[in-house]
Amino acid sequence: KRKKENLQEEGRLAIVSRNSETEYVKVVVPKSDSVQKLIHDSIAANILFKACSAEELVELVEVFAPSEASAGSTIIRQGDEGGAFYVLETGTIDVYEEEQHKATLYSGTSFGEIALLYGCPRSATLRTRYFCKLWSISRTAFRAITSQFKRRRMEVKVDFLKKVKIKDKFLSDVLSESEMNTLALATLNESYEAGRSIVREGEP
Numbered sequence: 001k002r003k004k005e006n007l008q009e010e011g012r013l014a015i016v017s018r019n020s021e022t023e024y025v026k027v028v029v030p031k032s033d034s035v036q037k038l039i040h041d042s043i044a045a046n047i048l049f050k051a052c053s054a055e056e057l058v059e060l061v062e063v064f065a066p067s068e069a070s071a072g073s074t075i076i077r078q079g080d081e082g083g084a085f086y087v088l089e090t091g092t093i094d095v096y097e098e099e100q101h102k103a104t105l106y107s108g109t110s111f112g113e114i115a116l117l118y119g120c121p122r123s124a125t126l127r128t129r130y131f132c133k134l135w136s137i138s139r140t141a142f143r144a145i146t147s148q149f150k151r152r153r154m155e156v157k158v159d160f161l162k163k164v165k166i167k168d169k170f171l172s173d174v175l176s177e178s179e180m181n182t183l184a185l186a187t188l189n190e191s192y193e194a195g196r197s198i199v200r201e202g203e204p
Helices: 033-044 054-063 139-162 177-186
Strands: 014-018 021-025 065-069 074-076 084-090 093-097 100-105 125-128 132-138
Touching (some): 033 054, 084 139
Antiparallel strands (some): 014 021, 065 132, 074 125, 093 125
Protein backbone atom coordinates (compact mmCIF):
# COMPACT_ATOMS: atom_id res chain seq x y z
CA LYS A 1 0.00 0.00 0.00
CA ARG A 2 1.43 3.34 -1.01
CA LYS A 3 2.48 5.68 1.74
CA LYS A 4 0.71 8.98 1.81
CA GLU A 5 2.81 11.69 0.26
CA ASN A 6 2.99 15.18 1.67
CA LEU A 7 4.34 17.33 -1.14
CA GLN A 8 3.46 21.02 -1.01
CA GLU A 9 4.17 22.59 -4.40
CA GLU A 10 4.66 26.34 -4.86
CA GLY A 11 5.57 28.60 -7.78
CA ARG A 12 3.67 26.70 -10.46
CA LEU A 13 4.66 27.32 -14.08
CA ALA A 14 2.11 28.97 -16.35
CA ILE A 15 1.65 27.55 -19.85
CA VAL A 16 -0.37 29.26 -22.58
CA SER A 17 -1.36 27.41 -25.77
CA ARG A 18 -1.60 29.45 -28.94
CA ASN A 19 -2.00 28.26 -32.55
CA SER A 20 -1.25 24.64 -31.55
CA GLU A 21 2.13 25.74 -30.20
CA THR A 22 2.97 25.93 -26.52
CA GLU A 23 4.29 29.25 -25.29
CA TYR A 24 6.17 29.04 -22.00
CA VAL A 25 5.61 31.84 -19.51
CA LYS A 26 8.49 32.13 -17.06
CA VAL A 27 7.63 32.43 -13.38
CA VAL A 28 10.45 33.57 -11.09
CA VAL A 29 10.28 31.91 -7.67
CA PRO A 30 11.84 33.98 -4.83
CA LYS A 31 14.79 32.34 -3.05
CA SER A 32 17.36 33.31 -0.45
CA ASP A 33 20.95 33.87 -1.59
CA SER A 34 22.03 30.65 0.10
CA VAL A 35 19.39 28.61 -1.72
CA GLN A 36 20.28 30.20 -5.05
CA LYS A 37 23.92 29.26 -4.48
CA LEU A 38 22.97 25.72 -3.44
CA ILE A 39 20.95 25.15 -6.61
CA HIS A 40 23.49 26.90 -8.85
CA ASP A 41 26.43 24.90 -7.52
CA SER A 42 24.49 21.66 -7.79
CA ILE A 43 23.39 22.09 -11.41
CA ALA A 44 26.67 23.65 -12.56
CA ALA A 45 28.42 20.42 -11.58
CA ASN A 46 25.87 18.28 -13.46
CA ILE A 47 26.93 17.17 -16.95
CA LEU A 48 23.50 18.03 -18.36
CA PHE A 49 24.10 21.73 -17.58
CA LYS A 50 27.74 21.91 -18.69
CA ALA A 51 26.88 23.60 -21.98
CA CYS A 52 24.83 26.32 -20.25
CA SER A 53 26.20 29.85 -20.08
CA ALA A 54 26.44 31.73 -16.77
CA GLU A 55 23.37 33.79 -17.70
CA GLU A 56 21.48 30.62 -18.65
CA LEU A 57 22.23 29.01 -15.28
CA VAL A 58 20.92 32.09 -13.48
CA GLU A 59 17.63 31.94 -15.40
CA LEU A 60 17.27 28.22 -14.72
CA VAL A 61 17.88 28.72 -11.00
CA GLU A 62 15.20 31.42 -10.93
CA VAL A 63 12.40 29.01 -11.90
CA PHE A 64 13.18 26.17 -9.50
CA ALA A 65 10.10 25.68 -7.32
CA PRO A 66 10.07 24.40 -3.71
CA SER A 67 8.41 21.33 -2.29
CA GLU A 68 8.44 19.58 1.06
CA ALA A 69 8.15 15.89 1.89
CA SER A 70 7.62 14.23 5.25
CA ALA A 71 9.69 11.23 6.38
CA GLY A 72 8.78 8.08 4.47
CA SER A 73 7.41 9.89 1.41
CA THR A 74 8.13 8.60 -2.08
CA ILE A 75 9.58 11.40 -4.21
CA ILE A 76 10.15 9.25 -7.29
CA ARG A 77 8.75 5.77 -7.96
CA GLN A 78 10.61 3.34 -10.21
CA GLY A 79 8.74 2.83 -13.49
CA ASP A 80 6.78 6.10 -13.33
CA GLU A 81 7.33 8.60 -16.11
CA GLY A 82 9.66 11.40 -15.05
CA GLY A 83 8.95 15.07 -15.63
CA ALA A 84 11.15 17.02 -13.20
CA PHE A 85 14.72 17.40 -11.94
CA TYR A 86 15.38 17.93 -8.22
CA VAL A 87 17.93 19.51 -5.90
CA LEU A 88 17.82 18.45 -2.25
CA GLU A 89 18.14 21.41 0.13
CA THR A 90 17.75 19.63 3.48
CA GLY A 91 17.07 16.08 4.61
CA THR A 92 18.13 12.60 3.54
CA ILE A 93 16.80 10.44 0.70
CA ASP A 94 17.36 6.73 0.12
CA VAL A 95 17.60 5.30 -3.40
CA TYR A 96 16.18 1.86 -4.16
CA GLU A 97 16.25 -0.32 -7.27
CA GLU A 98 13.79 -3.22 -7.14
CA GLU A 99 13.52 -2.51 -3.39
CA GLN A 100 17.27 -2.95 -2.90
CA HIS A 101 19.00 -0.01 -1.25
CA LYS A 102 21.58 1.48 -3.65
CA ALA A 103 22.53 4.90 -2.35
CA THR A 104 21.78 7.74 0.07
CA LEU A 105 21.41 11.37 -0.98
CA TYR A 106 22.16 14.39 1.19
CA SER A 107 21.87 18.19 1.03
CA GLY A 108 23.12 19.68 -2.23
CA THR A 109 22.56 16.49 -4.23
CA SER A 110 20.64 16.66 -7.51
CA PHE A 111 18.72 13.84 -9.20
CA GLY A 112 16.29 13.09 -12.01
CA GLU A 113 18.19 14.81 -14.82
CA ILE A 114 17.17 12.29 -17.50
CA ALA A 115 13.58 13.50 -17.09
CA LEU A 116 14.65 16.88 -18.49
CA LEU A 117 15.61 15.26 -21.79
CA TYR A 118 12.67 12.91 -22.34
CA GLY A 119 9.86 11.23 -20.44
CA CYS A 120 11.40 7.82 -19.86
CA PRO A 121 10.41 5.63 -16.87
CA ARG A 122 12.25 6.39 -13.64
CA SER A 123 15.08 3.92 -13.04
CA ALA A 124 14.83 3.94 -9.23
CA THR A 125 12.56 4.72 -6.28
CA LEU A 126 13.56 7.57 -3.96
CA ARG A 127 12.14 7.77 -0.44
CA THR A 128 12.75 10.35 2.24
CA ARG A 129 14.41 9.10 5.42
CA TYR A 130 13.64 12.35 7.24
CA PHE A 131 11.68 15.52 6.46
CA CYS A 132 13.06 17.00 3.23
CA LYS A 133 13.01 20.37 1.50
CA LEU A 134 13.55 20.16 -2.25
CA TRP A 135 13.66 22.41 -5.29
CA SER A 136 12.65 21.25 -8.75
CA ILE A 137 12.44 22.35 -12.37
CA SER A 138 10.04 20.83 -14.89
CA ARG A 139 11.03 19.52 -18.30
CA THR A 140 8.81 22.19 -19.87
CA ALA A 141 10.68 25.01 -18.11
CA PHE A 142 14.11 23.51 -18.79
CA ARG A 143 13.45 23.03 -22.49
CA ALA A 144 11.89 26.46 -22.92
CA ILE A 145 14.77 28.32 -21.28
CA THR A 146 17.59 26.33 -22.86
CA SER A 147 15.92 26.49 -26.30
CA GLN A 148 15.61 30.25 -25.97
CA PHE A 149 19.34 30.55 -25.29
CA LYS A 150 20.18 28.16 -28.12
CA ARG A 151 18.21 30.35 -30.51
CA ARG A 152 20.03 33.44 -29.26
CA ARG A 153 23.43 31.77 -29.65
CA MET A 154 22.44 30.61 -33.14
CA GLU A 155 21.38 34.11 -34.18
CA VAL A 156 24.64 35.60 -32.88
CA LYS A 157 26.70 33.00 -34.76
CA VAL A 158 24.79 33.49 -38.02
CA ASP A 159 25.09 37.27 -37.79
CA PHE A 160 28.83 36.95 -37.17
CA LEU A 161 29.39 34.44 -40.00
CA LYS A 162 27.50 36.63 -42.44
CA LYS A 163 30.17 39.30 -41.90
CA VAL A 164 33.09 36.94 -42.49
CA LYS A 165 34.81 37.95 -45.71
CA ILE A 166 36.84 35.60 -47.91
CA LYS A 167 38.74 37.58 -50.52
CA ASP A 168 36.15 39.97 -51.98
CA LYS A 169 32.97 38.17 -50.91
CA PHE A 170 31.07 37.71 -47.67
CA LEU A 171 29.94 34.23 -46.68
CA SER A 172 26.34 35.40 -46.94
CA ASP A 173 26.97 36.12 -50.63
CA VAL A 174 28.00 32.54 -51.45
CA LEU A 175 26.03 30.46 -48.95
CA SER A 176 22.27 30.01 -48.72
CA GLU A 177 20.37 30.64 -45.50
CA SER A 178 20.15 26.92 -44.74
CA GLU A 179 23.89 26.52 -45.39
CA MET A 180 24.62 29.44 -43.07
CA ASN A 181 22.53 27.80 -40.36
CA THR A 182 24.33 24.48 -40.85
CA LEU A 183 27.70 26.21 -40.60
CA ALA A 184 26.60 28.05 -37.46
CA LEU A 185 25.52 24.78 -35.86
CA ALA A 186 28.97 23.31 -36.54
CA THR A 187 30.91 26.21 -34.99
CA LEU A 188 32.14 26.22 -31.41
CA ASN A 189 33.07 29.19 -29.23
CA GLU A 190 36.63 29.26 -27.93
CA SER A 191 38.40 31.87 -25.81
CA TYR A 192 42.12 32.63 -25.79
CA GLU A 193 44.19 34.61 -23.33
CA ALA A 194 46.28 37.51 -24.58
CA GLY A 195 49.51 36.29 -26.15
CA ARG A 196 48.36 32.70 -26.65
CA SER A 197 48.89 31.12 -30.06
CA ILE A 198 45.73 30.20 -31.94
CA VAL A 199 47.42 28.53 -34.89
CA ARG A 200 51.06 27.40 -35.13
CA GLU A 201 52.93 27.13 -38.38
CA GLY A 202 53.54 23.53 -39.36
CA GLU A 203 50.78 22.05 -37.18
CA PRO A 204 48.11 19.96 -38.92
